[in-house]
Structures are given as structure tokens and as C-alpha cells.
Amino acid sequence: MDTEISEKTSGTRPKWRKVAYGGMQLGFDDNHTDESFLEDMVMNANVVKRNMLKVMQDSVSISQYLCIVALVGLVWTYTLRSVLDENSLLLLDVGLLGLGFAVLSLTGEMISLKLLLHYLLNISFFTTGLYILAPVYHTLTRSISSDSIWVVTVLLLLLHLFLHDYSGSTVRAPGALQNPTLTSCISLNASIVASVFIASRLPSRLHVFAIMLFSLQVFLFAPLVTYCIKKYSSCLHLCLSFCLMTVTLGFVYSLHRLLFVTLLGLLVFVNVVCPYWLIRIQEYKFEINGPWDEAKLCFDITD
Amino acid sequence: MGEQKERRHRILMVSDFFYPNFGGVENHIYYLSQCLLKLGHKVVVVTHAYGNRSGVRYMTGGLKVYYLPWKPFLMQNTLPTFYGTLPIIRTILIREKISLVHGHQAFSTLCHEALMHARTMGYKVVFTDHSLYGFADVGSIHMNKVLQFTLSDVNQTICVSHTSKENTVLRSGLPPEKVFVIPNAVDTAMFKPAAKRPRGNEIVIVVISRLVYRKGADLLVEVIPEVCRLYPYVRFIIGGDGPKRVRLEEMREKHFLQDRVEMLGAVPHAQVRSVLISGHIFLNSSLTEAFCIAILEAASCGLLTVSTRVGGVPEVLPDDIIVLAKPDPSHMVQAIKKAISILPMIDPQVMHNRMKELYDWHDVAKRTEIVYDCALNCANQSLLQRLSRYLSCGAWAGKLFCFVMIIDLLLWHLLQLWQPAEDIEEVPDFTLPCDEG
Numbered sequence: 001m002d003t004e005i006s007e008k009t010s011g012t013r014p015k016w017r018k019v020a021y022g023g024m025q026l027g028f029d030d031n032h033t034d035e036s037f038l039e040d041m042v043m044n045a046n047v048v049k050r051n052m053l054k055v056m057q058d059s060v061s062i063s064q065y066l067c068i069v070a071l072v073g074l075v076w077t078y079t080l081r082s083v084l085d086e087n088s089l090l091l092l093d094v095g096l097l098g099l100g101f102a103v104l105s106l107t108g109e110m111i112s113l114k115l116l117l118h119y120l121l122n123i124s125f126f127t128t129g130l131y132i133l134a135p136v137y138h139t140l141t142r143s144i145s146s147d148s149i150w151v152v153t154v155l156l157l158l159l160h161l162f163l164h165d166y167s168g169s170t171v172r173a174p175g176a177l178q179n180p181t182l183t184s185c186i187s188l189n190a191s192i193v194a195s196v197f198i199a200s201r202l203p204s205r206l207h208v209f210a211i212m213l214f215s216l217q218v219f220l221f222a223p224l225v226t227y228c229i230k231k232y233s234s235c236l237h238l239c240l241s242f243c244l245m246t247v248t249l250g251f252v253y254s255l256h257r258l259l260f261v262t263l264l265g266l267l268v269f270v271n272v273v274c275p276y277w278l279i280r281i282q283e284y285k286f287e288i289n290g291p292w293d294e295a296k297l298c299f300d301i302t303d
Numbered sequence: 304m305g306e307q308k309e310r311r312h313r314i315l316m317v318s319d320f321f322y323p324n325f326g327g328v329e330n331h332i333y334y335l336s337q338c339l340l341k342l343g344h345k346v347v348v349v350t351h352a353y354g355n356r357s358g359v360r361y362m363t364g365g366l367k368v369y370y371l372p373w374k375p376f377l378m379q380n381t382l383p384t385f386y387g388t389l390p391i392i393r394t395i396l397i398r399e400k401i402s403l404v405h406g407h408q409a410f411s412t413l414c415h416e417a418l419m420h421a422r423t424m425g426y427k428v429v430f431t432d433h434s435l436y437g438f439a440d441v442g443s444i445h446m447n448k449v450l451q452f453t454l455s456d457v458n459q460t461i462c463v464s465h466t467s468k469e470n471t472v473l474r475s476g477l478p479p480e481k482v483f484v485i486p487n488a489v490d491t492a493m494f495k496p497a498a499k500r501p502r503g504n505e506i507v508i509v510v511i512s513r514l515v516y517r518k519g520a521d522l523l524v525e526v527i528p529e530v531c532r533l534y535p536y537v538r539f540i541i542g543g544d545g546p547k548r549v550r551l552e553e554m555r556e557k558h559f560l561q562d563r564v565e566m567l568g569a570v571p572h573a574q575v576r577s578v579l580i581s582g583h584i585f586l587n588s589s590l591t592e593a594f595c596i597a598i599l600e601a602a603s604c605g606l607l608t609v610s611t612r613v614g615g616v617p618e619v620l621p622d623d624i625i626v627l628a629k630p631d632p633s634h635m636v637q638a639i640k641k642a643i644s645i646l647p648m649i650d651p652q653v654m655h656n657r658m659k660e661l662y663d664w665h666d667v668a669k670r671t672e673i674v675y676d677c678a679l680n681c682a683n684q685s686l687l688q689r690l691s692r693y694l695s696c697g698a699w700a701g702k703l704f705c706f707v708m709i710i711d712l713l714l715w716h717l718l719q720l721w722q723p724a725e726d727i728e729e730v731p732d733f734t735l736p737c738d739e740g
Contacts, residue, residue: 018465020486020594020618023659023670030670033479038469173546292435294517294591295613295630301521 027236047219048280055275057238062166063270064241067248069161070263073217074251076198079211089210096217097123103225107232127213134209141200149197156194163187165223191219312675313345313400317417318407319380321350321368325572326594328408328433329489331463333362338668340364347399349392351381351413365735369395371413383412385707386714392420393718397727403675405429405605406453409436409446415453418673422456423711427678430454431461432471435593435614447474448697451678452704455692458678461485461671463594464615470593485670486619488662489599496605496651497580505536506643509582509606511570511597512589514545519588519611526588528558530639537643538563542570542578554636584642590630591740592616598625605651605660609642611635621661624654686712 013027016034024030075092078084084092101119103226141149165184195215230237245267253260321329336346341364348368352358352527360368371391373381395401404421406414409432418428430453437443454460454475462468468482508530512518517614524547526541541551541564548566551600553566570578579585585601587610598608602624610616612627619625626645628638693708694701 018618019621020464020484020615021621023661023663023666030483030485030673031480035481038473041469041473288438288473290469290473292466292591292614293437294435295519295611296523297590298631299525 020107028220038290041288041290044285044287047282047285047287050279052275052279055278056271057234059271059275060238060241061226063231063267064237064244065164065166065222066161066266066270067241067244068222068226069157070216070248070252071244072215073157074248074255075214076211077255080198080201080206082203086206086210086280088206089207089214093210093213093217095245096214100217100221104228107228130212130216131209134205136211137196137199137212138202138205138208139200141197144207153194153197156190156197160187160191160194161218163190188219192216257267308531311344312339312672312679313402313514314347314675315396315399315401315404315417315421316346316348316407317350317411317414318348319351319375319406319411319413320408321348322362323353323356324379327487327594328334330596331433332407333366333616334488334490334664335671336366336666337364338664339671340366341665342668342672343627344672345399345538347395347401349395349413349417351375365527365733367399373413378410380410380412383416385416386711388413388416389420389711389714390718392417393424393715393724394727396424396426396499397625397724398730403427404430405431405675407431408433409450410434415449418453418457419708419711420715423708423715425683427681429461429551429674429678430457431463432467433463433593435467435470435591436474438474441445448700451696452477452693452700454690455696457601458676458681459483463487464618466615466618469595483670483674485667485674486662487594487599488664488667489596489603489658491603491655491659491662494576494579494600494603494655496603496655500583500651505538506534506584506646507538507540507582508584508586508609508639509540509542509579510586510588511542511575511578514541514543514547514551516547517590518545519590519630520545520547520551522588522590522611522630522632523637523673524554526586526635526639527551527564528554528560529632529712531558531560532638533565533640533644538565540565540567540578540582542567542575543630544569548561563702576604579606582606583646584609584639586639587611587616588630588635589613589616591712595619599658599662605649605654607642607646607649609635609638624649624657632642 014025016025016028016032018034018036025032075084075089079089163183164187165181192215195212199212199215202208202211226237229240249260249264249267252263316332317330318324318332321332327727332348332709336348339346346366348366350370351366351373352370355511357370358373360370362368369380371388373388376382385456396404404418404426406428407430408414414430418430421428432450436446438447450471451474454471454477460471460477462471462482462484463486465484467570468479468484469702471477472479510523512520514520530537531539539560551564551566555566556563567578579601583606585598585608586597587595587608589595589611590613592614595610598610598616598619601608602620608625610625610627611630613630617627626638626642628634661706690708693704696704
């Protein structure tokens with residue numbers, strides 16, 4: 001009805017303007033809604049359209065890290081049951097160190113001789129420090145009962161997995177995107193404390209030293225190494241992840257059936273169920289932008 | 304005369320923000336109430352206690368203000384207790400024989416609670432929204448849900464600009480026909496230009512705002528040194544205080560601008576005019592504004608305005624007395640350059656007279672009166688109809704809101720038994736001597 005009247009008097013009535021001054025606009029009520037209402041609204045401008053296959057590929061890095069942590073847990077269990085003795089542990093440590101260096105040098109991180117010497121110096125300081133502190137760790141939790149230790153370790157490992165920064169910036173890799181966040185630092189600390197608790201349950205100081213060296217190597221440097229591999233070639237990254245998953249599942253199967261089922265279920269959940277779920281709920285994304293938004297400053301505020 | 308008595312509304316204005324605080328919402332409520340009183344309606348204001356100022360006070364024109372004995376707990380808001388305000392709001396509504404409740408500002412908890420109780424008791428309700436909010440962060444999402452709850456049962460809504468109307472409609476899911484756009488106005492009698500322009504060939508740029516992030520204090524830190532470098536005859540006067548004052552002082556020290564940038568600190572409202580008339584240009588660098596009254600005050604004093612193009616600011620003044628710029632330092636410097644070039648063509652007295660025609664509180668009051676008539680003509684709704692409106696707010700939220708309203712209804716019936724309406728004394732109507740004749 002409103003439009004019919006406006007057609008009849010369109011010659012005499014001035015056009016509606018989007019202004020606040022001048023009082024009530026002639027011929028229009030205050031609750032008049034023009035055709036230009038909400039014409040500056042922009043919907044879903046910054047939303048990334050996701051592809052199922054790409055999301056599944058990205059979720060492989062999460063399951064890769066899960067398998068690494070599972071392998072560390074396996075090594076701890078075998079050491080506590082005295083299946084692995086201290087010499088094989090020390091061999092494992094040296095092997096891992098060499099492997100890490102090989103990966104770093106092969107994937108394009110130009111390691112000059114000077115840099116290599118610098119790294120070796122740091123590593124020798126680190127190792128010496130650990131060796132000196134091993135007696136302290138050995139007797140650290142003598143007064144605490146074993147089941148408390150197992151519970152706390154499991155909880156700390158879960159915390160570590162939950163808060164871990166899977167984009168790979170905990171240890172600031174050259175070219176990593178951001179500075180480490182608070183949650184990634186908390187997760188790293190949780191993993192180190194868990195390793196200390198486990199190490200304190202071992203029979204001799206050499207055991208303690210070897211297991212501490214192993215755990216710290218993995219928790220501190222595995223994100224860096226996997227990041228370098230991923231950056232170098234995604235195909236290699238995928239192959240490595242699948243190998244790691246099969247090896248881990250194999251070992252866990254021989255250890256305990258229930259744990260195997262849990263780990264398998266978790267890997268399927270992370271790799272298949274979660275990407276599907278994410279794609280499904282992306283349809284409901286509704287991002288609204290318009291002239292009412294607070295302006296963003298285009299410069300950094302340096303206090 | 305009899306007809307006028309029939310048309311007379313009895314309005315209760317509710318908000319956490321009122322005198323002795325000074326700000327956009329406070330000024331709006333005060334001036335609107337004064338103009339409604341002049342039109343012959345009865346207006347009562349309810350707000351929380353400010354320090355020792357608690358109880359009933361009378362202001363100019365017989366405006367009665369109830370300062371409820373609640374202390375504010377966060378940013379001038381009372382603690383939201385859902386049902387704690389029901390007894391006192393009920394008593395005030397019955398005592399003053401109120402016909403309509405008008406709440407202000409989405410951020411005010413007292414407003415939401417009072418509107419909820421008023422709807423339970425069957426009064427007609429109008430809501431005015433004064434700010435713009437986003438959609439993306441956690442605080443905004445919760446605020447919008449609370450707003451959706453209140454606005455699903457309100458009779459009419461008023462917004463202060465067209466951009467604010469779009470924002471409110473999106474946030475609350477209201478049909479746009481229910482939202483009226485009635486802007487604020489400015490007291491042109493108080494903000495008159497100086498009899499003579501400030502002497503000298505230097506140009507003074509005035510900034511009066513709270514020095515916080517939202518008001519663009521960081522933009523000022525970038526713009527002022529650049530302008531001072533380009534134009535040696537330009538001076539700045541900065542009034543206002545806040546957390547970003549330290550950054551401005553540092554900027555002053557770093558660029559040796561102590562004699563060219565004057566920092567006045569917090570300016571009491573009564574002295575704003577004298578600060579404004581000492582300048583030629585008014586600079587507003589806000590990052591978000593639903594409607595900027597400061598710009599109106601400056602224009603009424605005859606200053607040319609330079610502002611950021613955000614929110615509802617482009618709607619406030621005609622294009623020849625405001626220069627708009629993107630909230631970016633280089634664009635703002637360009638805008639100041641343009642303003643300096645058109646400054647000789649501006650006559651403060653002509654601008655002031657123009658502002659008198661463009662904005663008037665009496666006009667705002669008349670338009671608000673139309674909204675009140677509209678609200679009072681709305682049909683009464685049964686409880687089931689109202690509850691079905693709440694259910695449409697969301698899968699979980701709808702049921703929660705219904706539950707809250709049912710409890711409110713039960714508490715109201717309990718209060719009616721415990722403290723019957725007949726026992727509450729009603730305030731007799733009186734007119735001040737100046738109103739007669």
C-alpha cells in the first residue's frame with residue numbers, strides 16, 4: 001500500500017535520504033525502511049572454503065605427533081619393565097641425534113661448519129648438565145608412591161597433547177609463523193615434568209640420564225624436525241607419517257590390546273571424523289561485516 | 304485542554320547512566336525528559352545511586368529522579384540479580400501511576416531488568432539503543448543474546464541513526480518496521496559561538512574526548528606530529544583524560560611540541576563550550592560511533608569538523624560543514640589540509656543558525672511522542688503469545704528465557720499477595736507554578 005501511494009505522489013515527495021539531520025523527512029515515517037537498508041552489509045568475506053582432502057592431509061600432522069608421543073610412552077614402559085637396558089637407550093639417543101642432524105642438513109637448512117660446531121657445543125653443554133643433574137632426578141620422587149606418579153604422568157601427557165601447538169612454533173624454527181604462545185609453553189613444561197617423574201622411578205643414574213636425554217630430545221626437537229620435513233616435501237611428510245603410524249600401532253598391539261584399540265580409535269577420529277565434522281558445520285558460518293564495525297588500525301601500536 | 308489531559312503519557316525512563324555522570328546517554332535522557340515535561344507529559348527517571356546521592360531528587364522542571372540504593376559494580380552498571388529489582392520497580396510503577404516504561408542503552412543491566420519486570424506486569428515498553436556492537440567476540444555474542452531476550456517482547460524500539468538501526472536489527476532479529484530512527488540533538492542555546500573569532504593567524508584544532516582506544520587516541524598520536532610538521536601555524540588543544548594520555552604526553556616530548564600541543568586534562572561539562580570557542584577546527588578520531596554528539600556541539604559553536612568515517616558519523620552533518628576521512632593517519636592529514644583550505648569560507652554564526660534548524664530537542668520529543676502513541680496502541684498480549692515469542696530466540700536460550708519469565712510472573716503474583724497494590728500510596732499530580740497559564 002505504501003508503494004502505491006508513493007507512486008501517485010512520487011512527483012511531489014522528495015527522495016528519502018540516509019541522514020539524521022533536518023528532523024522527520026517529509027512524507028516518510030521514522031520507521032520507514034528503504035530499499036537501501038542493509039545494502040552495505042558484507043557476509044562471509046573472510047571465510048576460507050575448505051576442501052575435505054586438504055583438511056584430512058592437514059590432520060595427518062596431528063596424528064603423527066600423537067604417534068611420536070605414543071612411542072615415547074612405549075620406550076618409557078619398556079625401560080620401566082627393564083626390557084630396554086641403559087646401553088641400548090644410550091645407542092638410541094645417539095642414533096636419534098644423528099638422524100635429527102641428517103634431516104636438518106638434508107632438508108635445506110644450510111649448516112656451515114661454524115654453525116655445526118656451535119650446535120655441537122650447545123649439545124655437549126646440555127648433555128653434561130643432564131649428566132650432573134641425574135643423581136638429583138634419581139631420588140626426586142622417592143617419597144611419593146608409584147600410582148600417584150603414573151596418574152600424574154598420564155595427566156601431564158594429556159595436558160601436553162591438549163595444549164600443544166600443532167602448527168610447529170613451540171621451538172622457534174627459522175621461518176616459523178609466530179612467537180610461541182602461552183599454551184605451547186605450558187604444554188612443553190608439562191611434557192618435561194612428565195619425563196622427570198618417569199625418570200625418577202628408574203633403578204640407576206645412567207638409566208635416568210639416558211631416559212631424560214631421550215625424552216628431552218624428542219619433546220624439544222621433534223616439532224622442529226617434523227616442521228622441516230613438512231616444509232621440504234609434503235609427500236615425504238605423508239609417507240613418514242603413515243610409517244610412523246603403522247610402527248606405533250604394531251608395537252602397541254604387542255603391548256596391550258585395549259591400548260591398541262584406543263589408539264586406533266583416536267587416530268580414526270582425528271583423521272576421518274573430525275575433518276568431516278568441520279566441513280559439515282562450516283555451512284552454518286555467518287560472518288557479518290558492515291559500516292557499524294569498529295575500524296581496525298592499520299599500524300602497530302608500539303608502546 | 305481535556306484532550307491534552309487524555310493524550311498525556313506518564314513515562315518512566317530507566318537506565319544505569321544519568322546525572323551526575325556526563326555522557327551521550329545521560330544528556331539524551333535529561334534533555335528528552337525536559338522537553339517531554341514541557342509538552343505536558345509526566346516523566347520520572349530511575350537510576351542507581353551515585354556515591355552518597357541516593358533516594359529521591361527533583362531536578363529542573365519538576366523532573367523526579369529515583370536513585371535506587373544499589374551500588375554500581377562494573378563500569379557504572381548495577382549487579383544483575385534478575386529478580387532483586389522487582390519489588391522496588393513495582394512500587395515505583397504503582398506509586399507514580401506510570402503508563403509506559405522507556406529503557407535506555409543495551410549495556411545497562413538495570414534497564415534490561417526493569418523492562419523485563421514491566422512486561423511481566425503488563426506495562427507498555429519502549430527501548431532506545433545508543434551504541435554499536437560487533438558480532439564476533441565473546442562479549443558481543445553474549446550481549447546480543449541478552450538484547451534478543453529483551454527486544455523479543457518490547458513494543459517499539461528507537462535507534463539514534465540509520466547505521467545503528469541496521470546494527471540493532473541484525474543483532475536482535477527484530478522486523479525493521481518496529482525500529483524508529485530518532486537522532487539525538489544539541490542544546491544550541493548553551494553552545495553558542497564566540498562573539499569574535501580567536502585572533503591571530505594561527506589555526507587552532509580542538510580535540511575533546513576520552514583518551515581511550517575506542518575513541519582513536521592512537522590515531523591522534525600519529526596524526527598530530529605530521530600536521531605540526533606540515534603546517535607551522537597550527538596549534539592543538541586536547542581536552543580529556545584516560546589511559547592513552549601517557550602516549551600523547553610521550554608524543555609531545557618526543558617531537559618537542561610542548562608549545563604547540565596543549566593538554567588540558569579532564570574538562571568539566573560546563574567548560575566544554577569555552578574550550579570549543581577557542582578553536583577553529585574540531586577533530587574527532589573515533590574508531591566507532593553510533594551518533595557523535597560532540598560533533599554537534601562543535602558545529603553549534605561554529606567550528607568546522609574533521610572526523611573519521613565510521614558508524615553513524617556520515618549521517619550527522621551535511622557535507623559542507625564536515626570533512627570525513629578514513630581512519631588512517633595519511634587520510635586524516637589530507638582531510639585536515641582540506642579543512643584548513645575551506646576554513647576562511649566558514650562563518651560561525653551562520654553555522655550556528657543552521658544547526659538550530661537542523662537539530663532541536665523539542666522535535667526529538669515530538670517524534671518520541673509519536674512512538675509512545677504507537678506503543679500504547681499495541682494490542683495487549685496474553686502470556687502464551689509472549690512466551691512463544693521468547694521460544695523463538697533459540698533452541699536452548701528460548702527455553703531458558705521462558706523459564707526466567709515464568710519465575711518472574713510467579714514472584715510478581717507473590718508480591719501482589721504480600722504487598723497489595725491498594726496499600727501503595729499513589730503520588731498526587733501537581734504542576735509547578737511556571738507551568739500554569
